[in-house]
Amino acid sequence: MKGISYSRYGGPEVLEYGEVRDPKVGPDAVLVKVRAAAVNPVDWKARAGYLDGMLEAVFPVVPGWDVSGVVVQPGVSVTEYAAGDEVIGYVREDFLSRGTFAEYVAAPVRTLARKPRSLSFEEAAGLPLxxxxxxxxxxxxxxxxxxxxxxxxxxxxxxxxxxxxxxxxxxxxxxxxxxxxxxxxxxxxxxxxxxxxxxxxxxxxxxxxxxxxxxxxxxxxxxxxxxxxxxxxxxxxxxxxxxxxxxxxxxxVWVRPDADDLAHLSELADRGVVTVPVAQTFPLERAADAYRLSEEGHARGKIVVTVPWEDPAPDPGTTGATGY
CATH class of the missing domain: 3.40.50.720 (NAD(P)-binding Rossmann-like Domain)
Structure with a gap:
């Protein structure tokens, strides 16, 4: 699959667009077709190596923790979601490697909630973190x-x-x-x-x-x-x-994934209590430019990277890999 990755710490110049490894779908995870992923300051701080004392980097790293997209394959133990469900997630693990700046991400259900119906995928991607x-x-x-x-x-x-x-x-x-x-x-x-x-x-x-x-x-x-x-x-x-x-x-405070909290936020968005201002969007291949804008520190609202949409058709026989 296509994605963004980096093989060493550094500035935006270390980000590369190209083929990255397909995610494996664990029993308590779902495979999500990414529609949009938001840039957060922690993303470029991690890429620069500032979090090395806290989170191990397993290179090459696919960055990104925020996502909105569509479930295409539930894990074998998952009952909360089915193929076709629209979701949002703060897909953070305790190491850096399998992020959301790619065509697909395997997301543990503990990191997910249903996407607010009232928000676009771009807006919804900016909500989780x-x-x-x-x-x-x-x-x-x-x-x-x-x-x-x-x-x-x-x-x-x-x-x-x-x-x-x-x-x-x-x-x-x-x-x-x-x-x-x-x-x-x-x-x-x-x-x-x-x-x-x-x-x-x-x-x-x-x-x-x-x-x-x-x-x-x-x-x-x-x-x-x-x-x-x-x-x-x-x-x-x-x-x-x-x-x-x-x-x-x-x-x-260090934010933690919480499915219940995220579901409550999704509800608040649908009630019009919370809106998600989007400052600018970039296609996936221009993620480095999105990072540069974030690092300037003057954006009003969220900076979002979008992924081209094609109707996903996963291999029904696939159990441990995406099949793409």
Whole structure:
């Protein structure tokens, strides 16, 4: 099958488009025909080797954890899905090798949920990692509820835009940091925008003189330090970007696959509570360009890679390989 892979750590130049190995479908997995896969900052950080102390790379690596697509072959133990089902997934394993930037991916059912009917495949591909991150931080680490005031950093980004919408759904008031050009976008999500940079703390205090009940850091560094000083005495702090958060009494959060959480997000999307802004799409063979755009760090919403669609026809006799 066709896919994107890299055989050594490095920049976007190490990504190659061509033939990659067919995935084998384990008993608790399904073979998914990929329609779209989203780029996340963690993808290029992994490709650059920044996660080498945590995740072993089995080269060549097919990158990508987010996916939307169609089931073409359930594993022998799978009862949750059948061929033809449209699904989304945060297909992360505890090593780097079998990712979603390819024509097919073998996805464990614990990583999947049914695709929201109201979203295109491109939009749906951007929901899993960013949506799960926002949902798990807000509901589990920060325990955000009605009446809380929540500070969300990089509120126009992939995770931040999800966090604004979910926090509003939970009944919170949301203050979101963003560049001036994205302020109207943050307002459209239900947040109150403030410019990041020098003077941030004063601008947030102008909106919330008594401080914020919870701060969601997606940036690290100065943003994290500013958040500490903006909390109420009982305020909660979490970061997905800076491990120093634990030294301030906060939580460092690494998103995990959770089928129930993902199904809830899919339901929220179908109810119109959560939308997935797509910044730009690229065909699979131009995935390196999608990575370059992500690394610039200024995209509004999700960057998505699309895979050409052909009606799949798996070999019924295939049990351990794709048959393609």
């Amino acid at each position: 960013a949506g799960l991150t926002a949902y798990q931080v807000l509901t589990k680490a920060l325990q955000v509820g009605r009446g809380d005031t929540v500070l969300v950093h990089a509120a126009a980004g992939g995770v931040g835009s999800m966090a604004v919408q979910i926090a509003r759904h939970l009944g919170a008031r949301v203050i979101g940091t963003a560049g001036e050009r994205n302020h109207d976008f943050v307002r459209s999500l239900g947040g109150e925008p403030v410019a990041y940079g020098d003077g941030l703390a004063d601008r947030v205090r102008g909106l919330a003189p008594e401080g914020v009940d919870a701060a969601f850091d997606t940036v690290g560094g100065d943003a994290l330090k500013a958040s500490v000083n903006l909390l109420t005495p009982e305020g909660r702090l979490a970061s997905i970007a800076d491990g120093d958060v634990t030294g301030y009494g906060g939580r460092y």
